[in-house]
Amino acid sequence: MVKVEEAEAIIQAERRDFGTESVAFEQALGRVLAENLKTDRDLPPFNRVAMDGIAIRFAAFEGGTRSFPISATQAAGEPPVDIKAATDCIEIMTGAALPPSTDTVIRYEDFRIENGVATVLTEDISRGQNIHAQGKDKRRHDTVAAAGQVISPALLGMAAAVGASALQVKKLPKVVVISTGDELVDVEETPLPYQIRRSNSYMVQAALQKYQLHAHLLHIPDDAEATKAELALCLQHYEVIILSGGISMGKFDYVPQVLEALSVQKLFYKVQQRPGKPFWFGKHANGALVFALPGNPVSTFMCLHRYFLPWLMASLGLDNPERYGVLNGDVSFQAPLQYFLQVKLGMNGQGQVLATPFEGNGSGDFANLVEADAFLELPLGKSNFTKGEVYRIWPFR
Amino acid sequence: MVKVEEAEAIIQAERRDFGTESVAFEQALGRVLAENLKTDRDLPPFNRVAMDGIAIRFAAFEGGTRSFPISATQAAGEPPVDIKAATDCIEIMTGAALPPSTDTVIRYEDFRIENGVATVLTEDISRGQNIHAQGKDKRRHDTVAAAGQVISPALLGMAAAVGASALQVKKLPKVVVISTGDELVDVEETPLPYQIRRSNSYMVQAALQKYQLHAHLLHIPDDAEATKAELALCLQHYEVIILSGGISMGKFDYVPQVLEALSVQKLFYKVQQRPGKPFWFGKHANGALVFALPGNPVSTFMCLHRYFLPWLMASLGLDNPERYGVLNGDVSFQAPLQYFLQVKLGMNGQGQVLATPFEGNGSGDFANLVEADAFLELPLGKSNFTKGEVYRIWPFR
Structure with a gap:
């Protein structure tokens, strides 16, 4: 029997790196970013007009000009249009790229337009106002999201903004969740009085979905030969086997002996905890890990959250601050x-x-x-x- | 202009009930349960053996018996096997249904077996020990999960346990997220110097995925006729329109006038907040709601979390405690x-x-x-x- 902290340390020592893969950015939500996401341009990529109104040259205002003939109108998405004279203005919309011949934007509330001339109604104008300057947020090739974080909606939006239509993400382990026990029947079945329905494996599978990990489910009957054959296959096909039930002192719990026969090395059995005491953990020579969780639903769920998920987060390179x-x-x-x-x-x-x-x-x-x-x-x-x-x-x- | 709390109250007054639908329980994670989930049997459904060992009749132990001949062995999932004589025992496994002729379970650690007889090694035995009594957790037809909660992994496991292979859940609204602005290009494109890529709508779509809400995306160019035609269609097909951008005082922001022309009643325009001041909210006679969020990414994101998601949660009947x-x-x-x-x-x-x-x-x-x-x-x-x-x-x- 080991203490909780010992069990945790033994498991954490077995963290893995499953490598990386590329996924379309729209599929990347909840995955772990495996590259530093960089901008392809400055952010904003141009001096971005932040208010609807007129763009002027501040020197003209400073020199006393209050009435600015409108040279042209420029919408967002249009090429910048320069003023024709230093005391002209461009009627301009939010999101537009500021014309290089101007340096200040005055919002509609602060002027009136008559006969194609905008007359400014306030003295409270400052150079460069209402402009989100090119590169103010980030410079070209700056990192906007560092590797090793979960891809959030905001990060996904940023990936779109910088044109990262595919993202390098951490690969997830191939996981199978195995239920054992002849007392278990399928969800659709009506159990006999001494039977119950399978539920733990669905619960575990659902808990893993939060990490975008889609585990396979398998049920193994209480039979030594079948258990051995199925586990042997699983040890080849999966990087992690999560077992629910089948590990105890019972005559019909074949799992520990079969795992040993299949060269899965026991790293601990039993943890000084309630629930979840008969928790067995081991590894195969090929690196595959076996988390054999006690079959009681609460025990299964606790061990999953206390041991497996922190192992998964560590294996994906994620911080897991204490709460x-x-x-x-x-x-x-x-x-x-x-x-x-x-x-x-x-x-x-x-x-x-x-x-x-x-x-x-x-x-x-x-x-x-x-x-x-x-x-x-x-x-x-x-x-x-x-x-x-x-x-x-x-x-x- | 309204205050934040006023905007919130106006929006919350427009909460909707989109009805319910049935989904396979394996698809129900993250949806809102719309029925009281009830047990079909007691929980546990039988007196469930909680330790591997032997089942005895406590009266025999009380009467001085310490050596119990083993009548039979009973695994989990097998029909209960009664003892042949009052001082016999059944070797029995965790998860098995306790035979009615017995009432107490002694774990392996507390006896030894020789020649088919289990001899108890401790005096510390109490009646009914190591048994999880039938109906102790829940009685048949008790509610195990009340309507109006998000379906969690544990709830999903419970649904499996009680045989609820389909669940009634709250329907989600049909939502379209519309981006506007001719400065926007697709993620795969290389923007011209005065263009940027679409990103807000992906960010919004991703944030809604947490609620299993799969919003459609649509881009509308800055053109009054196209805007009107597209919005008219959307008002027929969707229950909620989330617009990002297009609502400001700019000459090319056709959205407010088009919405009015399409009989969408403005419920407020502008909120006394930063970011997100030019937020427009309205409803169509058919009940469709329009959340026209300011186009700045942070404004869009803030308004989504401060207004839209609380509206969604209220519409789904979920509590949203203040944090x-x-x-x-x-x-x-x-x-x-x-x-x-x-x-x-x-x-x-x-x-x-x-x-x-x-x-x-x-x-x-x-x-x-x-x-x-x-x-x-x-x-x-x-x-x-x-x-x-x-x-x-x-x-x-």
Whole structure:
């Protein structure tokens, strides 16, 4: 048996790099950027008019000119049109490229037009106003998004803006989620009184979708030969095997012995925690990893969020900053185990995350999981946890 | 011009109910549940053995029996096997249905087996131990997930467990995101010096994906007739039109006049805020709504998160609790506008959300948006905002 932190360290030591691939930028949301995204031009690419109005030469205004004949009108998307005389102006629209012969934009509210002449009504004009200067945000070839971050809607928009119609992203591991246990039937079936429906593997598959990871599902019956044949194939085809159930002291749990027979090296078995104690972790000589999670739904879900997803994030090169919540009630837990309490998250007016314990029936209470938002990790070596104390949280919504 | 809270109230008053539809549970992640999900059986559906070991009748143990002949072995998924005599036991596995003739489970660690007889090694046995009692979590036909919540991985797992292979979910509105402006070219194109690439509509489309809302994209040139023809069609085909750009005082911004000509009633124009001041909102007689967002990327993004997404959540019947962050730096802002500051979010050891201001170039700085996590909403009527003060945040990652 290992402690939670030991299990975490052993797993994190097995992080992988699955390489990179190119995807169309419209498909890249939620993937991890694997290149520094650079601008192809200055941002803005030209002196961009920021208000509808007229473009003038400030020197003319400074020299006393208040009435500016309109040389031409220039819409956004049109080539810049220069003024014909130094005291002329261009009627110009937001988004247009400022004509080089002008340097200042006056908005419609501040002048009136009569007979093709714009007369300025205010003295409050300053040189260069209402212009978003070329290169003010970024210079050409500057990095606008560094490698190693999740591609957000804003980043996707930026990729479009700089013409990156394809993006290099981190490859995701090939993952199979395997359910075991002859008591399990398909969702569409009506279980016999001593059977239940498969649910863990769907839950795991759904949780991985957030990372754009589309895991395959497989069910293996409680049979040593079938288990061996299927696992042997999976170890060749997948980089990660997530097992739900099948690892315990039971006579019909063939998984540990089969994994050993298939040269999967056990890195630990059992973690000093509740739920999720009978968690088995190992690796094959070819690098494939086996996360054999306890079959109880809450145990499966906790181990997924506490161990697998942080491993995945590390393997993708993502930071995973620690998150905390304020315990919002007293909790007593006597067993010498690190306790992962189901909590609902809220926020008080001080911007503090409140973690309200969920009265559950222990680790077996799948029903509570639907209402809970996170696990609060209560450390080993302490039995009484008091309202107001701060602990790590593992959100799962 | 309206205040932020007025704009919000006007928009929220136009929330809609788009009805419900049935989807396969595997497609339901991220959708809003529109039915109370109920169990079809007790949870657990039987007295579920929670440890591998033996099942005994506690009265026998109480009566002094310590050695229990093994009547049979019962795996998970097998019909329950009764003991042959009151002092016999069944070797039994986790997940199995407890035989009615037994009432207590002893784990392997607490007995040894010799010649088909299990001898208990501890006195620390209590009636009913290691059994997850039938119906302890939920009774048959109890609600396990109430209508009106986002379908999470745990809920999806629960749907599988109770055999809900299809789920009633809230229908999403049909949304089109329209870009306007002749200065815009496609992502694959190389813009002329006075052109830029379309990016806002991709950004908006990506932000809506979080809600499983797959918006269509459309570009309309700066031409009154084309604008009118396209908008007329959109008002028939879509329930929501999100426009990016085209609403300002410029000569070539045909959108407001065209919308009026098409009987779209203006509900407000301009909001006392930065960025996003020239925001136009209206509705058609057929109920279709038009969110005409300012064309600047940051303005578009802010208005989307501050107005459109809360409208969407309300229309789907979702709560949207206010979120707060602690301003992590001093900010001065003089204009009489509600100011939406780009911030990075972090968390301190007290579980408090810290909002660190992002030094930007004002509302035009698209580049910062890629690095920021949220907008911090700094109220009107105040110019100096001090580190440690708490304000509302609008996260967008």
